[in-house]
Amino acid sequence: MLTRRISLSSLVFLAVFVLQESLFNQVRLPLGGFSLYLIFTLSWAALSTPELGAAIGFGAGALLDLSPTSDGPIGQWMLVLIIVGFAIAFLRYGDDSLRGNPLSLVFLVAAAMVVTLTIYLCVGAILGLELGTSFELAKTVLGNGLWTLAVAPFVLPIVSRLHRMIFDSKENL
Amino acid sequence: MRYGGDNRSRLLLVTLIVTSLFLITLDLRGVSVMSGARNAAQTVLAPIERVASSAFSPVGNFFSDISHLGRTRSKIKSLEDENALLRNQIIANQNLASQVEQLKSVLDLAGTAGFKVINAKVISQGSSASFTQTILIDAGSNMNLKRDMTVICGQGLVGVVKAVYPDSSLVMLVSDPAFKVGVRIAGTQQIGILSGQGTNTAVLQLLDSQSSVKSGDVLLARGSQGDRPFVPGVPVGEVSILLESSSAVSQIAEVKLFADLNSLGVVAVVTKAPAADPRDALVPARHMPIPVPTVTVFVTPSPSPSK
CATH class of the missing domain: 2.40.10.340 (Rod shape-determining protein MreC, domain 1)
Structure with a gap:
């Protein structure tokens, strides 16, 4: 049962990853655009338990680190997504008012996106990578958050349906 | 239902984070x-x-x-x-x-x-x-x-x-914040360093504090040893705004890049540069320095002023 769940989820993530790499990276949207893959990962983690959230962050981060367009060393996205995956699952698991309310989940995912990119930048700064001007960075981070707010309502129902199909749990929107 | 977080999940979290830190270290050490x-x-x-x-x-x-x-x-x-x-x-x-x-x-x-x-x-x-x-x-x-x-x-x-x-x-595009290229100004041949800013403009820092630059000056790549990473003479951009700063040691200017990096469709990778530096041959046509004609007017005073 566990192997089936893990392999099915990996397939789903792989599909979204390929979609992101081949289609969504071609589009230059104003304010930096959004990453479907990150939205997908964050909402998937939000529907899980904290341990599972961290494990999802680990797997999703490993895949994202393999992307030729990621700039940091291998392991940077992994680290960031483990922390955020755990945190978002923890927050949603602990708070009853957040569960079962789709709108608050949208805001949670958007906020998590801003936090994810900020942590990514901080880790990059600690590792001594060259970053842009603070205005450009802030624009990209906040732009991504706004795009996530706009896109997440369309992505979340699909994520929740897929998640239910694979895990057959009572978690839903 | 409030999540407590037992030892097992804490161990998992720590293991995962340590794994990622391990990978980062390996990658940064160039394995x-x-x-x-x-x-x-x-x-x-x-x-x-x-x-x-x-x-x-x-x-x-x-x-x-x-x-x-x-x-x-x-x-x-x-x-x-x-x-x-x-x-x-x-x-x-x-x-x-x-x-x-x-x-x-x-x-x-x-x-x-x-x-x-x-x-x-x-x-x-x-x-x-x-x-x-x-x-x-x-x-x-x-x-x-x-x-x-x-x-x-x-x-x-x-x-x-x-x-x-x-x-x-x-x-890596010219606009990348980590991008730096040595440039010279077409015509006056002064040299400087151009750094990307993440936008369609870049910043030029002249190496010589005495040299002067004006807006409209065209910048060409200066070329590196063995033509890598930069072949000489490639047009980079033109000076748009001079940034006055009394504290800076050398002069700083904002540069508008020639290439429109948002709509790139076809590019070319230079595999071999010519033996001779093309000098200023690649300056875009409309930026060629136009010689200003000097007009000299000769006036000869008439010997007998009219009355």
């Missing part, structure tokens, strides 16, 4: 297994990206048009009346035509300079969630591309090859 993994992933992804690019680039262009809505609104209005099939055809044709146009201009530039180039199509515009400015092109080590080769387009410098995969290469 080749790590870069090999990324290489393999790119080899798998490149064909898919290429197919998606050919099917999707008209749509991608459409989205980049949306971000300049003011400019394209009239064009969109005139197209509105035509039916969907025709519109699709026009977009596809325009896409091809612009690629041909870009290819022609980049070959013109390379021909003038005597560069040996390999043409490549842009297959991906970099990652939307990352903070570096990169593009992916469809030529790689199979076409004998190597790291640190100069990449140009019809207008001028685009960037430098940062990583080479079998069928594709990652190009």
Whole structure:
């Protein structure tokens, strides 16, 4: 049962990853655009338990680190997504008012996106990578958050349906 | 239901985080297994990206048009009346035509300079969630591309090859915050360093505090030893605004880059530079310094002033 769940989820993530790499990276949207893959990962983690959230962050981060367009060393996205995956699952698991309310989940995912990119930048700064001007960075981070707010309502129902199909749990929107 | 977090989950979390820190350390120390993994992933992804690019680039262009809505609104209005099939055809044709146009201009530039180039199509515009400015092109080590080769387009410098995969290469754009190139001003030959800013403008820092620069001055790449990463003479941009700063040791100016990095379709990678530096031959035509004619008026006072 566990192997089936893990392999099915990996397939789903792989599909979204390929979609992101081949289609969504071609589009230059104003304010930096959004990453479907990150939205997908964050909402998937939000529907899980904290341990599972961290494990999802680990797997999703490993895949994202393999992307030729990621700039940091291998392991940077992994680290960031483990922390955020755990945190978002923890927050949603602990708070009853957040569960079962789709709108608050949208805001949670958007906020998590801003936090994810900020942590990514901080880790990059600690590792001594060259970053842009603070205005450009802030624009990209906040732009991504706004795009996530706009896109997440369309992505979340699909994520929740897929998640239910694979895990057959009572978690839903 | 409140989540407590027992020892088991804490152990899992710590294990995962330590694993990722371990990987970061390995990669930063340059262990080749790590870069090999990324290489393999790119080899798998490149064909898919290429197919998606050919099917999707008209749509991608459409989205980049949306971000300049003011400019394209009239064009969109005139197209509105035509039916969907025709519109699709026009977009596809325009896409091809612009690629041909870009290819022609980049070959013109390379021909003038005597560069040996390999043409490549842009297959991906970099990652939307990352903070570096990169593009992916469809030529790689199979076409004998190597790291640190100069990449140009019809207008001028685009960037430098940062990583080479079998069928594709990652190009770091001039606008990347980590990008630095030595430049000289066409005409006066003063030298300086140009750094990317993440936008379509870059910052020029002159090396000599005595030298002066004015807006409209054209900057050319200065060339590196062995022509890598930069071949000499490639136009980079023109000075737009002088930034006055009394505290700075040398003069600083803002530079508008020649290449439009948001609408790159076809680029060329310089594989071999000519033996002789092309000097100022590549300065765009409208920027050629025009000699100012000196007018001398001779007036001879008349010997007998009229009364």
